[in-house]
Amino acid sequence: MADLKRITDKIRKPLFWRRKVRAAEECAKPSPTLSSQPGRKWFRACTVKVAGAALLVSLFLPAAAHGQFGIDLAAIIxxxxxxxxxxxxxxxxxxxxxxxxxxxxxxxxxxxIYPIAAINQAKNSVNQFENQFTQIRSLFRTNVSSATLPQSQSLESLLLSRNAGNVPSVSSQFQNVYGVVMAQNAASPEVRNMTDMTDAQAQDAMKRAIEIDALADAELAEADQMGQQIAAAAPGSAPILEAEADVWVVRANAYTQAALSELMRTRGIDIANQSKLAKLGAADNQNNNGLINGALTQH
Incomplete structure (x- = not known):
């Protein structure tokens, strides 16, 4: 595009005070030859500039954008x-x-299948059973010691201790109460063997009774724990009444073993008494022999 400032044939109006001077100069100049091309108007170049500027501005104006890669919102909905x-x-x-x-x-x-009322009733029954068992256990722990002499009291407390750790101490306590096997010259070998075996059987029965008592306590503790778990069990996790019956069986076995231990203690004491009678008979025979020998010697 031609620059308007360099167009020589552009017609400009001079200021009003220079018009007269310009007119005189033109009159003095010779008239130029008319050009073959007519002169260009200055406003045409201005229009082209304005159009180019408008086009350039339109390129930088922000255009409306569509989200989701151009997908229409209505189509998404x-x-x-x-x-x-x-x-x-x-x-x-x-x-x-x-x-x-x-x-x-x-x-x-x-x-x-699992009505709430029946489940609550079963749980209440379990709690009642546990309370009854607690009372029975307190009765089971009642003190039954009856010995009055120091040595017999010591042996009795050992037999009723319910502690399996006291088993090794039974032999010494037994000898303090029932004595030891007679001397070799005090009785015949047959009597001494019978006495020794009787003492051994009596001590075995007493030791076994202590062990059974300890076992019964362990089973009772396990039964109590099972009863507590059943009372707190979720409905349907286990047949409550059947499990409680199993607990009863375990407790019954513990009570049976405790009664059996008591019978074994009684039998042990009976055997020990028979051994003691044999020892006393041997001692009496020895004394009688001494008296007879002394009487014969004097005569």
Missing amino acids: AALSKVESLMSKFVAAPLKDINQTQQSITKYEQEV
């Missing part, structure tokens, strides 16, 4: 609505039927 309709038809409906079936099964279990 329509697609989501279609997906929701399909999920409601093919997913929500079957899930609703499954939920209703599950609720029916749960209701049947709660009202027929």
Whole structure:
């Protein structure tokens, strides 16, 4: 585009005080030859500049943008609505039927198989049983010591200790009360062997009684723990009444073993007394022999 400042044939009006001077100069100049091309108007170049500037500005103006890679929002909403309709038809409906079936099964279990009232009644029964067992156990722990002499009291407390760790001390305490096997010259070998075996059997019975008492205590403790677990068990986790019956069986076995230990103690004492009688008879025979020998010697 031609520069307007370099166009020599551009017609400009001079200022009003120079018009007269300009007119005189032009009159003095010879008239130029007319050019073959007419002169260009200055406003045409101005129009081109304005048009170019407008085009340049339009290139930098921000244009409206579409989100989601040009996908229309209405199309997205329509697609989501279609997906929701399909999920409601093919997913929500079957899930609703499954939920209703599950609720029916749960209701049947709660009202027929595991009714709340029956479960609470069973738990209350378990608590009552546990209270009764606690009272029975306190009776089971009643002190039955009856010996009055120091040595016999020591042996009796050892036999009723319910502690298996006291078993090694039974022999010494037994000898303090029932004595030891007679000397070799005091009785015949047959009597001494019988006495020794009787003492051994009596001590074995006493030791076994202490062990059975300790075993009964362990079983009672286990039965109590089982009863507490049953009382706190969740409904349906185990047949409550059947488990409580099993606890009763365990306790009954413990009580039976405790009674058997008492019978074994009684039998042990009876055997020990028979051994003591044999020892006393041997001592009496020895004294009688001494008296007879002394009387014969004097005569």
